[in-house]
Amino acid sequence: MARRRKVRFSGRFYLTMLVLLGIVVALVLIIPSGGGGTLKNATMEAKLMPETVIIRNESTVAVDKFDMVDHLVDEGASVNAEVPVATVYKWGYSSELAQSLVTIQQKIYDKQLSILDGIESTELTSVNGQIAELKSKIASNVSEGGADDLLELERSMKELLNQRTIYLKNSVQADVELNSLYSEESAKLAQIAEYTSTVNAKMTGLVSFYFDGYELVLNGEKLDVVSADVIKKIINGESGINAATSESLLFRLVDPNKWYAAFITSPSEGASLMGGQTYTVTFDGMKDIMYTATALEPVVCDGGIVNMLEFTENIGELLSIRVIKATVTAQLAGLEMNAAAVKSKNGESYITTSTGDVPVTVIAVNGDKALITGTGLVEGMRYKK
Numbered sequence: 001m002a003r004r005r006k007v008r009f010s011g012r013f014y015l016t017m018l019v020l021l022g023i024v025v026a027l028v029l030i031i032p033s034g035g036g037g038t039l040k041n042a043t044m045e046a047k048l049m050p051e052t053v054i055i056r057n058e059s060t061v062a063v064d065k066f067d068m069v070d071h072l073v074d075e076g077a078s079v080n081a082e083v084p085v086a087t088v089y090k091w092g093y094s095s096e097l098a099q100s101l102v103t104i105q106q107k108i109y110d111k112q113l114s115i116l117d118g119i120e121s122t123e124l125t126s127v128n129g130q131i132a133e134l135k136s137k138i139a140s141n142v143s144e145g146g147a148d149d150l151l152e153l154e155r156s157m158k159e160l161l162n163q164r165t166i167y168l169k170n171s172v173q174a175d176v177e178l179n180s181l182y183s184e185e186s187a188k189l190a191q192i193a194e195y196t197s198t199v200n201a202k203m204t205g206l207v208s209f210y211f212d213g214y215e216l217v218l219n220g221e222k223l224d225v226v227s228a229d230v231i232k233k234i235i236n237g238e239s240g241i242n243a244a245t246s247e248s249l250l251f252r253l254v255d256p257n258k259w260y261a262a263f264i265t266s267p268s269e270g271a272s273l274m275g276g277q278t279y280t281v282t283f284d285g286m287k288d289i290m291y292t293a294t295a296l297e298p299v300v301c302d303g304g305i306v307n308m309l310e311f312t313e314n315i316g317e318l319l320s321i322r323v324i325k326a327t328v329t330a331q332l333a334g335l336e337m338n339a340a341a342v343k344s345k346n347g348e349s350y351i352t353t354s355t356g357d358v359p360v361t362v363i364a365v366n367g368d369k370a371l372i373t374g375t376g377l378v379e380g381m382r383y384k385k
Contacts, residue, residue: 036352036384042336044371046271046279046364048328050263050307051235054318057220057255060211062248063199067091069250072198074152075209076319078256079201085251086199093195101188105165108181112168115178121171127164134160205253210320213239220258223296228264228303235323256315261293261326264304267344267362272298273307274363274373277330281309284325286317293328298361300347332363335377339370341385352384353377 068089073079116124138153174182201207214234218226261281265272273279275297282290293309300306309328318324342349342362350357351372360374 036341036382037338039335039337039377039379039381039383041333041379042371043331043333044336044364044366044369046274046328046330046332046371048263048265048271048273048326050265050326050328052261052263052283052309052324052326053218053231053234054322054324055218055220055223055226055260055262056252056315056319057258058205058215058252059203060215060252061085061199061202061250063088063197063250065091065248066250067093071209072155073207075207077207078205079207079253080204081201083201084198085201085207088197088199088250090195090197093192097188097192097195101185101192104181104185104188108178108185109168111178111181112172115172115175116168123167124164124171127160127167131157131160131164199250201253203253206256206315206319208252208254208320209250211249211252212322214322215252220255220260223260223308226262226306226308228301228306231262231264231306232303254315254319256319257312259311259315259318261309261311263307263326265298265307266304267342267347267349270365271362271370272305273309273328274330274332274334274361277332277363279309279328279330281311281329282327283318289316302347304347332371334363334371334373335379336369336371337383338385339365339368341383342370342372351377353381 066088070087070089072084072086079085134153134157138150138157141150141153172178217230218234273295275295277295279293279295280290281293291311291313293311296308296310298305298307337351339362342351342360343357344350348359349362349372350359351374352358358374358377360372360377362370362372364371
């Protein structure tokens, strides 16, 4: 029977094996596994240039179908509650009815002047001079396209005519004929009143007479129903439809200091907004105005990720703009990794770690690097491609 030979390992052998083991460990740590790597804390500039959809905190004012409307304030005017905004003329009102009132009022004025014949009135002369000057100014603006606000000029004219009417009624001793004309005027005014109504503002805000059909769908009070599909349709130029018909919509009242800009991103295209983060925003054509906005939490929909920025600065020129391109920037902190290792499934981004797939939000991309956030992820954690 052969005798077993006992093998002894020298100290040099153990030292060599220890060195080889160290090299293997080092290679595992240094060389990314399958294109993966190690997460590390970093900061990166996020820059997005999306087409955005403006969403306002606003209420629409609608009335029964009308024939004519007289705007009592300008587009974009700031009004308080109960301030008259528009006079509405219902169906049945005609220009002939209005002209008949003008004719009666002219007869009254002529009669009043005949009674005052020979009596000097400094106040009447002053008011008539102002009326003549204003008439000339209005005619000039209409014919030559002047820069004056015609609506404001018309308001001034109404005030002057009313001032003259009150003065003459108080100054002229009416005879039988004049009293008869006054009665005709009262009857005509009562007839016109049946067709007209003045609509006041119900709250403080900016007035706009512009509608695009999306006012009832896109509203600051209904952000939870804003979907990727709706935003895409608006950006693609599809017209909206309000619940009220276009004939009955009168004006909008807009909160100037709270509004939103929404846009769509997709996991395959790069970064989304980081909820709660402050961003600097500029809009095309308004580069001299720099806004600050806070990002709401992105919402994943079938058609993409809905990103929403909330603004608390004056809306300005965006009062009646629905779609506009924006530049959105911020310096963000997160975990840096190889952008190619970020995967997507069912519209959501995720990375693969030793514990499995972890949902992440890509908040910035710079070349082949991505900055991410995700629950449970920390610096030093390894990921796979």
